[in-house]
Amino acid sequence: MSTEDTDLSDESLNAIVDGEYPMHEQAELMAVVQADASHSNRMCALRSLKVMVQNAYAEVPAPAGRDRRRRRAGLMGVAASLALGLAAVLGVGLSDGGRQAERFVVLDADGRGQRPAVAEDQETRIVFHLLDGDMDAAGELLDEVETLLADYRHRKAALRIEVVAHSDGLALLRRRLSSHQERVASLARTYPNLAFVACSNTVRRLRVEKGLEVTLIPEARETASGVTHVVRRQQEGWAYIKV
Amino acid sequence: MIGFLQRRLSLRRALESVRPRLYRLAWSWCHDADEANDVVQEACLKAMERTAQLKDPARAEQWLVKIMSNVFLDRVRARREHMDITAVELESVDDGPLEAAQRSHAVDQVRAAIRTLSVDQRMVLTMVDLMEFSYAEVSETLEIPVGTVMSRLCRARRRLKERLLLQVGMPRPAAAGHLRRVK
Numbered sequence: 001m002s003t004e005d006t007d008l009s010d011e012s013l014n015a016i017v018d019g020e021y022p023m024h025e026q027a028e029l030m031a032v033v034q035a036d037a038s039h040s041n042r043m044c045a046l047r048s049l050k051v052m053v054q055n056a057y058a059e060v061p062a063p064a065g066r067d068r069r070r071r072r073a074g075l076m077g078v079a080a081s082l083a084l085g086l087a088a089v090l091g092v093g094l095s096d097g098g099r100q101a102e103r104f105v106v107l108d109a110d111g112r113g114q115r116p117a118v119a120e121d122q123e124t125r126i127v128f129h130l131l132d133g134d135m136d137a138a139g140e141l142l143d144e145v146e147t148l149l150a151d152y153r154h155r156k157a158a159l160r161i162e163v164v165a166h167s168d169g170l171a172l173l174r175r176r177l178s179s180h181q182e183r184v185a186s187l188a189r190t191y192p193n194l195a196f197v198a199c200s201n202t203v204r205r206l207r208v209e210k211g212l213e214v215t216l217i218p219e220a221r222e223t224a225s226g227v228t229h230v231v232r233r234q235q236e237g238w239a240y241i242k243v
Numbered sequence: 244m245i246g247f248l249q250r251r252l253s254l255r256r257a258l259e260s261v262r263p264r265l266y267r268l269a270w271s272w273c274h275d276a277d278e279a280n281d282v283v284q285e286a287c288l289k290a291m292e293r294t295a296q297l298k299d300p301a302r303a304e305q306w307l308v309k310i311m312s313n314v315f316l317d318r319v320r321a322r323r324e325h326m327d328i329t330a331v332e333l334e335s336v337d338d339g340p341l342e343a344a345q346r347s348h349a350v351d352q353v354r355a356a357i358r359t360l361s362v363d364q365r366m367v368l369t370m371v372d373l374m375e376f377s378y379a380e381v382s383e384t385l386e387i388p389v390g391t392v393m394s395r396l397c398r399a400r401r402r403l404k405e406r407l408l409l410q411v412g413m414p415r416p417a418a419a420g421h422l423r424r425v426k
Contacts, residue, residue, distance in 0.1 A: 011393045014400060018371055020378055049403050053372040056353035060270040063280040133280060135287075168280065177284045179291060210277050211322055 008032065008039050017046045063133070063168055123158035125238040129230045132243060133168030135179045141243050142183055149191045159193055162233065166199040166226030169243070170206075173198045173220040181217050188219040199226025254294050257303040258287050264304070264374065265311055271369040272315055274358055282318065286311035308374065309384045312366060319362055356406040364399035367392055 008029075015021060016029050033039040126148070128141060145161055152159035163172075171177040172184070173196055187194055198220040206212045216222070223229040234240045262283065269279035269286075289310050290297075297306055357365060363385075370376045370384065378396075382389045 010397045010401065014393065014396055015378070018378070018396075045404055045408055046400060049400050049407065050372050052349070052353045052407065053357065053368065053403075056350050056357070057267055057271045057369070057373055060267050060279075061276045063276040133284065135284075171284055177281060177288060179288050206277060206281075210275060212278060212281055213318070213321065 008036075008042075010042070013039070013043050013046055017043060017050055123160060124152070125160045125233075125236075127162045127164060127230055127233040127238045127240055129226070129240065129242045130163055130165045130169035130172060131167050133171040133177075135171070137243065138169070138172045138178075138180055139183075142180060142187065145194065146187060149187075149194060153191075160195075161191075161193065162195045162197055162238075164197045164199065164223070164226050164230050165220070166202055166230075170198060170202045170214075172196075173216050175215040175217050176213070178217065184217060184219050196220050197226070197229060198222050199229070201225050201227075253300055254290065254297060254303060257300070258290065258307070261304050261307060262287070265307060268308065268369055268373055269311060269315065271357065271373060272362070272365060274354065278318075282311060282315050286314045289314065304374075305376070305380055305384055308370065308376075312385060315366075316362070352407060353403075356403050359406070360399050360402060364395050364402070367395040368399040368403075371396060 012029070013033075016026060016033070019026070021029060033043050128145065130138065130141060132138070141163070145163065149159065149161065165171075165173045172180060175181070178184070184196060188196065196217075196219050198216050200222045201224065203214050203216070203222070206214045230240060265283050265286065266279055269282040270276065273279045273282065286307060290307055293310070297303060299306075357368070360368065366385065367381055370381045371378070376384065378389050378392045381387075381392045385392070
């Protein structure tokens with residue numbers, strides 16, 4: 001910046017307000033401003049505008065339904081519950097292997113115990129309802145899902161898992177947003193008993209109401225409503241875990 | 244390889260710490276939480292994919308804002324590909340007299356005024372005021388000359404002044420604090 005332009009154009013006044021001049025030039029220009037009421041008023045208005053803009057965005061609305069801290073706590077609950085569940089399965093497996101799935105107890109995010117669905121054929125069924133768009137949280141979920149799948153495969157026990165992505169959680173299954181696309185593809189290839197389900201209502205809301213581009217990864221199956229889907233699964237006796 | 248992993252880990256930490264500021268900036272461009280969230284997420288994903296391109300970790304935030312700017316502008320272009328991008332404004336929020344009278348909250352008034360700015364003016368203004376980027380940093384981030392940064396900023400503030408400070412009956416804000424020291 002040069003102080004030769006001392007007619008104090010709007011650009012120059014903006015540069016003073018934004019601290020663009022070296023300190024000695026800033027001081028010289030401030031003296032010029034203070035000596036003239038018109039300059040002072042113009043600069044006062046610019047300083048006010050700057051503060052108004054900063055205040056206008058000091059707090060901005062979070063994405064709908066987003067509460068990272070609660071969700072993270074929820075995920076830790078899932079992790080703990082899964083660990084507990086595995087411990088229960090393993091413990092029972094040592095004692096009376098035949099009935100282990102029935103004693104698999106899962107705690108939901110609020111700490112309430114649930115017995116996972118066990119069909120006549122002793123298949124355990126768990127639906128994870130992913131609402132958090134945070135990729136770290138999604139990564140932890142995939143860790144837990146993989147551990148479960150590997151454990152059941154190792155013990156030759158039947159297991160079905162669905163990950164239903166809804167609201168912000170849809171990010172896991174969106175081509176432009178998911179950082180776990182390769183992992184989801186690999187898991188889906190390795191475990192045919194694992195399904196990734198995307199909520200069409202969320203897709204439509206983002207596309208139609210928000211005008212956003214939403215492309216799902218190939219592994220995602222769509223269901224009309226994520227909420228309806230998980231409710232139906234619960235009615236069918238699946239264990240429900242919200243993430 | 245170890246260097247790359249260290250950079251990646253360091254970038255991951257930087258992303259966590261700077262993400263709220265990135266989201267706030269993106270929100271000031273979109274004025275929509277879902278879209279701002281998408282813009283930030285896509286930018287973070289691209290940043291992780293391009294870790295090797297981050298030459299100076301001390302300038303990670305500016306690098307991230309540059310990626311995010313391109314993500315946002317790509318979206319604007321895709322949505323309104325037949326329009327002149329420099330002229331794009333968000334949906335007008337000009338209300339009728341009754342609605343305007345009801346819009347009493349100062350924050351809403353300022354946001355509404357900023358929504359009427361073109362995309363390029365809005366981005367320059369928010370980078371300077373919210374991120375406290377220097378003109379040179381904005382110039383580098385948006386790949387435009389410093390003179391263009393100054394003129395866009397000037398036009399943006401002139402328009403805000405007309406809408407916020409010169410309207411009849413509009414209360415003038417209290418005087419701002421001291422000028423911040425030059426860098």
